[in-house]
Amino acid sequence: MAGVDVPRFGQALLDLVQDIGRIGAFGDVYKKECSDLCRRIALLSYLFEEIRDFKGIHGHFSASTSTSSSSCFNDLLVALKAAKLLLSIAANYDSGTSHDLCAKEISLRFQCITWQLDKALGNIPYDHFNVSEEVWEQVELVRSQLRRATERNGSPDSRTLCSVLSEPVDQEPDILETGEGAFENIANVDHECQEMGDIVTKGNGKIGHNIEQMIHECERPKRFLTSSQVCKLNEDDNKKPDNLDSSNSMETKKTEPVTIPDDFRCPISLELMRDPVIVATGQTYERSYIQRWIDSGHKTCPKTQQNLQNLTLTPNYVLRSLIAQWCKKNNIEHPMGSRSGRIRKSDGSFQDVNEEKEVIDTLVHKLSSRSVEDQRSAATEIRSLSKRSTNNRILIAEAGAIPLLVNLLTTEDVRTQENVVTCILNLSIYENNKELIMLAGAVPSIVQVLRMGSMEARENAAATLFSLSLADENKIIIGASGAIPALIELLSNGSLRGKKDAATALFNLCIYQGNRGRAVRAGILIPLMKMLTNSSSCVVDEVLAILSVLASHQEGKIAIAKASTIPVLIDLIRTGMPRNKENAAAILLSLCKKNDENLACIGRLGAVIPLTELAKSGTERAKRKAGSLLELLCKLKRL
Template sequence: MDADIDQLRPTYGATETAEKPVCDMESNGSDQVIQELGRPKNSSTSSAAAVPKGSETEHIDSNKSTEENKKLDSSVIPDDFKCPISLELMRDPVIVATGQTYERSYIQRWIDCGNTTCPKTQQKLENLKLTPNYALRSLISQWCTKHNIEQPTAITNGRIKKSDGSFRDVSGDIAAIEAIVQKLSSRSVEERRAAVAEIRSLSKRSTDNRILIAEAGAIPILVNLLTCEDNQTQEHAVTSILNLSIFDNNKGLIMLAGAVPSIVQILRSGSMEARENAAATIFSLSLVDENKIIIGASGAITALVELLEHGSPRGRKDAATALFNLCIYQGNKGRAVRAGIIASLLKMLTDASSGMIDEALTILSVLAGHHDAKVAIVKASTIPVLIDLLRTGLPRNKENAAAILLCLCKRDPDNLACLSRLGAVIPLSELARNGTERAKRKATSLLEHLRKSQQQVPQQQHH
């Protein structure tokens, strides 16, 4: 691994909780929280700008992807011009047996993975023939011309489009990569291991390589290698998939190839390096909101909580980031609670040497609004720990602690009484005067709830 990996890791800061379910998230809902972890606010799924923690990528290709997408963002793409799989403007539309149209590379990968149904209709394909949709291609071309938009081009006649609009000849690269991809299926363990190590290295270097490797059909083969008995091959395969996932289009291909169950198995029983990179891959894939649901249902959360508690320092960081991202989706919060995440987070809060206080508070801030999580947090005697952080924590820790306490205590007389009994009024008053703007709001609101609660007690006693 490169020495500069940590520079690419998201940093934890104060967060607002995201309560909306994935399917109903507003653009600001999850972005505000993810932005605190290093993801740009206006990039709902852009992993080029938010490289996964464990990624070996030496630099972030955000400028490139921004320039390529700027023109498309300025115009609303008609739904009929988008591939149903990638939801992106099609450059080579083809028709399948059911009459549905897809981008050729995406539907071809779908078929290559052994699927014989139409992704959109779920009908069985009577044949696997792909017929070019010239009429639609012409309409897309006319639309692009009208809106002064160049048609999206990944690879055309051995050339790949650069961010400045020019093209680079990659025909030699294509041939070399295709030769390496063929070796991934070799019967020789040594040859397979060498080939996947080379794919790992190439996928680390550039976006162009990530495109070319995927176009060469490597992803389904790499997914098969995730279950390889050779530890080195498995480590190289999961890290290759991590690096490939940085390019947004590849996320869909990785999901279509059925990678998640094998990634989860590595999380459970792989080498520590493989587990670290499996967790980082889960984080990368979960940047797409729909994937949060699929990953959450796969058993990944239990495996991530285990890594959070017993992993290496880096593995724990990777697990925390993946869990935070998954728990933005409401349906995954209960899964995390049932997996025992609250006890793990409390240990992180009370062990300063763990270096995980920021991560623990960030995850708790997302969970605290969920009923089951709230019950578990209170039952674990977390409130005294949070009050202590109000007194002694860093400004961002105080801010998150106040936000969590507000979630736990508003409209809850028992928890408010506990706050008062444990002497929270003094540190809350201090925070309301001298905290960050958000901390002041949370502390002031908590103090108001405490005041109202104390006013109600004498009235109840009087009656």
Template sequence: MASAPELGASADALLTVVRRVSIAGGFAEAGPLRADCLRLARKVSLLVHLLEEIRDSAAAANPTPPSSPVASSSSRTSPSSFLADLTAALEAVERFLILACRPPSADAPNDMINKHMAVQCQYATWQLEKTLGNLPSDYFDISDEVQEQVELVRAQLRRAAEKDKSNLQIFSEIYDILFHVRCEEVMLQSSSCHKALKNDNPGHADIDFQKIIVLVAEVNGRSEPEAKEIESILLGRLQKAGLGDPDKTVGDDMKSSNDAQKTFDEIKKPDSPEIPRDFRCPISLELMRDPVIVATGQTYERSSIQRWIDCGNRSCPKTQQKLQHLTLTPNYVLRSLIMQWCEENGIQRPHGLTSGRIRKSNGSYHEICGDTAKIEALVHSLSSSSMEEQRSAAAEIRSLAKRSTDNRILIAEAGAIPVLVTLLSADDPKIQEHAVTSILNLSIYDNNKGIIMLAGAIPPMIKILNSGNMEARENAAAAIFSLSLVDENKITIGGTPGAVESLVKLLQNGSPRGKKDAATALFNLCIYHGNKVRAVWAGILTPLLDMLKDPSSNCMTDEALTILSVLVSHQEGKVAVVKANMIPLLIDLLRTSQPRNKENSAAILLALCKKNHENLECIARLGALIPLTELARSGTDRAKRKATSLLEHLNKLQTH
């Protein structure tokens, strides 16, 4: 088995691959598969947190051995084998993206090239999902938050890979041969099998069996002779198992992989003109919703350039010049032009809405019902010169948007969102309150989230967080939480000046409901790694410390611990928590708090003690041994795991 330093080095190397894939995804151009390249790269980028936790775990003095009951209960592969398989899977994704950047060949028609690329995309997606399913999470002590994120990525990969299930059995057989069959077994296959596979059928209209093998071999970096050896083995297996005619072709309806989050390219009408080049982000190649200018004068989509900066890059992606500062200046002129272009081309129409119908997840259609004339009249009144009329219309829209999904769709269709965003800056506090609450209610319908972000709602909502009446502040925090459920929006919102600071201020000084709304929004934003340090810099630990100290704030203890459990996955978060003298409070909670709070306290303490002998000695001095022993015996399943792991570290400390 590989040593801990070797596992850590492997995780570090994989982090480099992930960063390369994240960047390559933005520059891959594969015709109809361009969006699939972007989506696949985005899913890979979400694995950064997993690899960081694997690296941290491997760097600990003595991680749980794989032979222990804890590790063996959920592991289907050894840690070193998992990292080797993950390396192969990520390199397959990277290789696919590189292949997608190749200029089209003059010898092959575009439709055939696209089908070949679709097979390689599907296989790379399938291989990555299969590998993640073998994650030995207990061995690496992966946090529940990251495990949930990995499961989400797996679910998205699985949906994408299963768009055409006819290839999955072939993929499984090829994968088994590529990674688990010994070389001598390859050579034992008879040449007659290879010849039988070569009988081409001139009636093939798509991709034959042999071509799939070649394509999969290529995306895994294997040579043509190796692909032929795989053909020979696979034919023998299929004939022995009676799996049917190996010359069966891939179906005509090979579809591009799909993702839960739709891009603006998919929102636009089929007959809309091509998006102007200047409206596309140079990184993501997608229509910009929130264009910002960097120090070199280049314009990017805020979330894309913010992700680039958060990965430690300090150069302009387009010009490669060093960024003299990291300020992102909104490009209001370009955003206005983009919004005008969207309006002219119908791109603000929510995806799935066709002639008064919305497509449901089962493929059926639901007829949209509502008083369209009334809604259009109310939206018109929002722009009235009468403040009273504006206030009345905003209140009515607020009420309608609360009642049903149909109303949320129709209100957005009537063009209310940009007008409501304008009213966020109204002089009348009640109009502000109605406007922000309307936006909150409208954001419940997922397809409205993109329109709200495109309309530039975040900066005026930040102003409301700072100076609006308390109900408006509460609902602004709730709206930010709702919008941040989209991963890309976590980056955009967190990178908007004052967003995190304003939420921290509400967490410190708000009403009980305001504090809960702020805590929920901050927790969700901090799932994105780059926002953790922003929250620490914004002073989030001060209100969290107050919540843990004050017995009267017992209802907020759970929220405080949940946020802390996310912050300590970042090194700066760990250091700040220790400096704030939170360890004694966490140990007290192990003794006296509710089961869930004990569980979170143990998880936070374990994170603080990883790779930190000084923190481990501190919890030993403060008497954590007894409550941890009790928790390991009678706590929740997760609490038992965390407490047991901490006790093992403490026992090792005493024996040294």
């Protein structure tokens, strides 16, 4: 059966985006919802352009694409048509002439379309449409915005979703139903998943089961919040305080959501800017997002499309100050921040912290002293306090300690520097402090400590970079700061603890694709291979975790094969621990997919026998990986 006209389909999606962009000004009632949805859909135009320009066989995608993969395109078309109709209605909605039921229905439709767009975008076979890395990242940005909106408003139930999306939105002929066959006939796309997905949940900084075990084995396990603990904190933050009276509760319910001024939003992410920077064209962006744009190879301003004369990012202090004033005026603050000497506990009640606050304020004041002894003693005390509790981490940050600590990172007093970098590490455990540390410009100084500090300072600098990189946007900033070569140096020549800290930081940074190439070019494979072949090495798990991430990147895959890693991985399948065998098989599978040269190599090296044994007696995951490799070897023999 003939395939489907993919370019024509891409053009149909682009036409829908353009139609939505022409809807025009929105009324006050649903202005925010309409604007947010329009902006997110507009960002998808780059994806649809690449789908339109996709050239398969004579510009058609073959009938071998899977039905499950094809359904996402139908879902996407339906969701965009529903969005077009909803925006047309909401744009002209007049609360004075409509009933409450109508308003509730419109809100529900926004909720349903947001959920459906995220679902459809998550199922697109990006690899098989040759979607570029920068466009894929832009789609991931849109999806993260859609997910956050869904989390705020809740997921729709299936009955409501069907009701909203099944209604006829217009009478346009379905572009997918052509004389050549319906889009459902696209079958069996080999949509290759990233093998590192079994080790880490992609893109969100959360640790998977193997790397999580690796972190538990580190010598500093209590300094980091696990992803489940972060989720628990978020749940606790959202709990209603028991001692608030009902009148306050009613007032809260009636409070209208605050609309972020357009000038305070990053033109790329559409989110409130925390670290606005100015590019050469005079436009302002959130630092992490414009850095990602530049790292992807772009030399133009995203908003104006003008060429950037230079790639300098200048902090926009005036706008940052205005945003801070706006946040204060609208009572936008940290959910667990202190209020009038009290901190809200996880059960919703408040704890008096006036006494602790006075002590901390005094210590923070001493940090700015000209006396080296005062600075050292204050840093020592703050290090101890920041290790004890979340409350202390909140109070220390609110007392203004973070900028002062960052200034002291470059002190010549070794003991002060060790205490200061450890203070920042401890403070970064509290999620909201990560942003404050980044805004204080801490990363370059932390990298300097990583390069030139004492071994204790270097270890804790690496651990701090790991903690900060748990936030996705920070992975980009840290990767661009020169941290990766410094971490590789510590991985090569550090103490055992230093190597472990460097490995966990490098692993987490390389979750962001742009950092994988940096790590390979900085020579990461040299220390990795040395540790992998050292029989006394205690970091084999860490090495395999990093290799798993790098093997999902084309540059990394080539470099791993050239580093003669394949024989070592086969030996691990023969003699390694069960978890080592499992991860070695996963890496080999990544190296051999769509690469007959690597596949022939493992065949020549006698991998069939250990793989057969692993397929029979390994862990469940190891059996799957070994079985897939054996199938590929059988296919190669038949060619």
